[in-house]
Amino acid sequence: MARYRGPKTKIARKFGEPIFGDDKSFEKRNYPPGQHGNNRRRGKKSEYAVQLMEKQKAKYTYGILERQFRNLFEKASKSQGITGEKLLQLCESRLDNVVFRMGIAPSRRAARQLVSHKHIVVNGEIVNIPSYQLRANDVVGVREKSKSLLAIQNSLSNNSATYEWITWNSEKLEGTYVNIPERLQIPENINEQYIVELYSK
Incomplete structure (x- = not known):
């Protein structure tokens, strides 16, 4: 890869x-x-x-x-x-980017690794392709066996960012990619x- x-x-x-x-x-x-x-x-x-x-x-x-x-x-x-x-x-709809935006990983690099190592599920199914394109209302979560991972717990506890196009359920450790963000909602300076x-x- x-x-x-x-x-x-x-x-x-x-x-x-x-x-x-x-x-x-x-x-x-x-x-x-x-x-x-x-x-x-x-x-x-x-x-x-x-x-x-x-x-x-x-x-x-x-x-x-x-x-x-x-x-x-x-x-x-x-x-x-x-x-x-x-x-x-x-770019924003990529699975590794959304995992990063949700706070499951502290960086896109770390998010890419979590996805590749099968720690992430999309709509209940394991997806290990970082470039996987999400659609509106897709549910992204942490695999049941991976919820106790210290790296994920630390990242979530240190995350304070919120985005209008993403919702997060801290109890289930899953979030919903509500819709594709508008340009004004994307914070990157590009x-x-x-x-x-x-x-x-």
Whole structure:
């Protein structure tokens, strides 16, 4: 299963924001990576560079590699509506992302691992595909045998985020993906229009 395994803080510093979540190392060195750091003179980026950087930011944020991301874009472009908005909605509808949003895992990386290791069920059935696309009213929960896992318990106790398109039942350790979120409801700092322009060339 392909996934990014490289350094997280270096990538976060490149984009100037903690795209992988809380990062103490990023807070200490909140400037671009490289030998000269802040002192390095960076000229004005070209239009292509800005578009490419936005695409890379989206890919790293959701933990998706190029081929899969391209496939999502093509699927979004064939859908009715605004392509960029549809692309982000497809990313948000991934099972690993929803597990992260529900607070079952502290990061998308951790959520991906929980799904792969068969700790997550969708509508009562075990699903071990992180890229599985959820539909409105799908119920996502923790497998009965996995409810006592310390990692899941710690993540849920530390989670305070709530989202309008997700409901959570703390007693059953399951939540409902109520509906596909609107663009304004998606908190990620991504300019999807740049991505559309890049792929449309």
